[in-house]
Amino acid sequence: MNNLSIQSQHNKSQNVAKDKNLYIIVGVTLTAIMGGLTIAPIQPALAEKFNISSAALVMTVFMIPVGIATPILGVLADRIGIKKVLVPSLILFAVAGGFASFSEDFNTLLGWRFLQGLGAAPLDSLALTMIGNIYTGRTIATVMAINASVIGISSAIYPLIGGALGELDWRYPFLLAVFAFPLVMLVLMVLKLPKRPTDIPKQNLRAYLKNTWKSVNNRSVAGLLFAIGATFMIQFGAIITFIPTLAGNSFGSSEFTNGIILCTSSFVLALTASQLGKLSQLTSEINLIKISFLISALALFITPLLPSLWLLLIPNVLFGISLAFALPSSLALLTGLSRQDSRGGFMAVNASVQSMGQALGPMLGSFALSLWGIHGVFFSAATFAIISFVVFGVLLTPVIQGASQGTSKENSISISEREVGVEVTEQLVNPPSFASPTILQTPVPQLFHLETNKVIELPEDFSIITIGKLSKSEVPDINLSEFPHAEFVSRKHAQIRFDGKDYFIQDMGSANGTYINKYPMLPGIWYKIAPQVRIGFGKRDMVSFVFQIS
Template identity: 60%
Template sequence: MQPTMQPDLTTTKNPLRDRNLYIIIGVTLISIMGAPTIAPILPDLAKVFDVSLNEIQLVMTVFFLPMSIATPILGVLADRVGIRKVLVPSLLLFAIAGGCISFAQDFQTLLGWRFLQGLGVTSLNVIALTMISMMYRGKALTTAMSVNVSIVGISTAIYPLIGGALAGFSWRYPFLLAVIAFPLVMLVLMVLKLPTKTSISQPSNLKNYLGNTWRSVNNTSVLGLLLAIGSIFAIQSGAFMTYVPILAGVKFGTSGLLNGLILTTMSISLAIVASQLGRLARRTSEINLIKIAFIIVAVAVLITPAINNAWLLIVPSALFGAAQGLVMPSSQALLAELAAENARAGFMAVNATVQSIGQALGPLIAGISFGLWGMEGVFWVTAAISLATLTLLNFLLTPRRNKGWSNENYR
């Protein structure tokens, strides 16, 4: 049974009083579950399946790979056939594949189901961001985006702890967490209310739809924001989610639980900084905050290989989390303002595709760096990526190049 569709739920009121936002946050929580719950147990999985540290990063890579391929397609489908018709099957596939991974008997089977789980999660982040951008405007939009990112930070602080703790009983249990998506399916079907599209906002045909999406994306400011998003996700999935736990396990002999605690500091820092974004944005622009973030990232990764105590890995993790807290809500809110009204899911699909490409490339780039220059090389190359991104942002995100924002965005 589907709820009656409201003709217009777009609002500037406080989103914290809207139960729809909490269902959307539930979708976001499922969309990020697959990485932080598994990252702390990568060293354990390498031992269980008797594979090298270079091979074990495939557990992350194959999960992110379908996102970079299928996200644009699913974004178009969400705009054309409806969000709910894409969201529900995606949640079901994620839950089923996650459950099946826990019964895998060999590494190849695990990777196969992990790929399907990644396919299931592909549309979730796109749809969550699209629903927020559909429902809210003005300060309510920024508030909703900040709340969404803050919850991401809190949950990714908890997920590594849960994954590491469950792995103490069996490596299979962290994968079983995916079945939490089943109750969310019922909420999406029975409680979630979405605004209907007016006849004006309905894309008349695929050619016009793709044209509107392309016109939204073909903007130097959009390209700059997408670069920032892709870079921060590549650094997260490569240096921090994959190689910080490996560094801790190999160099200091840490457990999955301690690895989870280290990653947790990153998420707590993200949540704290994201929750204060409104105050920070009143002091300087979102553009400047994004640029400052990449300086923080470079510092964080440069100090990581010099650390000689496992507990001190908390410091670079917290610094990187702070940088994420600046980049993610700022860039997502600015992108939402630039999206074409009748192609929001397609536009956000481009955003999510860039995230997914970054997440897929991150472990690969880090793995290549590890093979060429060892563990220190992973973090040196990551620092170079951060500084290169900062340099490009100085050219792409400037007032004279941007036609979509007011001068407030450049204070």
Template identity: 35%
Template structure:
């Protein structure tokens, strides 16, 4: 019976369109990360400064994600997703034609405004379309698709960077046909009658302060501090400096993490039925602690694959479980706001991660980045083990 349910979810044509939005939502960082060393060299930038191309992209999500969620609850999901895709595609592609680093940062900021809604409203629409175990399965499949993107884009971005650092930015143009597909083909349920603004804000605030919601938001924040601070920002430099790895090799290693993300997320339905959401989330942070510590200690490029694969699996099982806990705990009329707050917290993690890792790098070098990530992962494991409830 569960296999029939899984097939029914996967055959849903509207879900496949949302998968396309998900694939677009992860272009902005994963395809650019392998090119960071080349950008630093060509524009005569320090490692710490070139990482700001990631920070300035994720920063708008902190401020714009809740606004986008509220607009989606008030006016409909598609009316927010479509213009966001157009903005993302135009600003991201324009980066390929820029030589001035200040202007490049400005375009990346605009690119990030377009991205602010995508990673939250794709999950919101899935939450609207499915219920119960089907929702868990659909969000797991969506995380698998996200894993495909984060696996493919670093490899594609690394290969394109061999032609020049500008070429990975052209991948943002994929958002333009996706915008047309959402506008013309997506048939999703929309909130029928918007709740009065005062009641909407009041209930949203009360629910946000709920202990279960706050703990889930903390888990999201912590995961993306680790992911963006260590793996996506400083792993390319570690591989380049320690092993002389090329951008394409770096991209393949980052892509390897996504392979186990896909495996974990695709099998999430069975894993969650056996272990439950609480144990999955807590165990994932122990995996992060072990993998980040191993990455800095291993001096073999081949053996480096082991912690990278463990790192990816942790995200594959934890992220969609958190999304399911949030999406299932709120009515449709408020879901856009709640999933967008999760996206805001995610963006805070993406923004804080490179900044905090940069402080560790300036103070203690490359080892400081990875030891700090391991300590932070272990601390999050302990906190969540104490406060997270089923």
């Protein structure tokens, strides 16, 4: 069983607003989505210019290399370094986009668009990879939310820019790609990426692919990837594709009006995502994802029932909130589960899942349309959202085998030596280190409570102990009932495991989550913990300990 490693250095005062790296990452994200959103509005002008019936191929040939090359380039970035892939990709994107604007025939334009798509292929996944490599703990979720806000705003603005430039000349939207050139200079001169940890040996390609697959082949990872894929299926299936159809057929709306309605969800996504840091202090990222599916189901269910055109703004507002809850939370959790030396390939898998969702959504929506009509599209999508809520909940519910009742007394914070058997079936994850306060050392493992300075002594040799809160039906090995803010602790909250050499902790599906150095743990996964690591139980990291071994 391999250990996954979350390798990064903790910074107590990460002020992302002052971090130059953040603005470069945002620039990469903006470049990644520029090639599609700025060109889509000028397809009619391209069809007229080149005397063809449809210019849809100009979008298709751009997306083909994105779907094919993204995983390959993600692996390459892990092998040779992010900058060595990012810089050539940005240059290719800019050059191909610039030359596309000088095309004199449609086939030449398609050739340049294919090359531009190849340049765009790794950008989105590399942006996410850099976020995971540079930031730690809940700062990852904050930066993911900022990134999602940028995507939301640009998704609304880019088509307007592309359309306005296209009114002047069809060539101008393609020339926007040259803005990638100054970004290349910033990547080379300003971007600071963490060095490869010295304790991670260089792997050959076979070992790398094997370890990357083991990282992905995980119940919780599958749940997060499912959530991302399902969200994109709903977005590109029911919302983007069929709300304009419903608006046009039922209310005779214009293309411009449809654009305003769809832009609403993008702006709401940006606004809500900007507040996600505060929301994640109130509940766990997993709960935010679950809530997002319920909000989507509500939005989809009411859409065909609305009696007037502008009331369609309501489901779009709801769906914008849903996207803001789901995507940054899912991506933050995924990023934390990946090893730094395989994160590029890991996030490339995520990008491929997104592409699959974008492709499957309209296809399944069209199938529903043929069977049940336009109303059936939204009712079936609402049903799918409910099913996704259930499936995600099942996949993120830990499988705990052989957990036993504890033997400690009601108010005791010291437990006796005891062995409890459990079969470990999930992967193990190494959290980042954290500099804790200096405390009195004893020759046993300890949990030092930061608020009260109380010490819980663990036995020197044990198999598994359960941490939780005393109730009529549950007597945990470590009872946190008497600690401040115990209301945030579940009856069966977490377990600590000792294999004779190393210590591991897993969340048992608690209501308010468990955190390592303020990084949210996924339930059912054993995380390897080292001395000086901070462990928090409950939302807002309210019941916090430092793990110590003398």
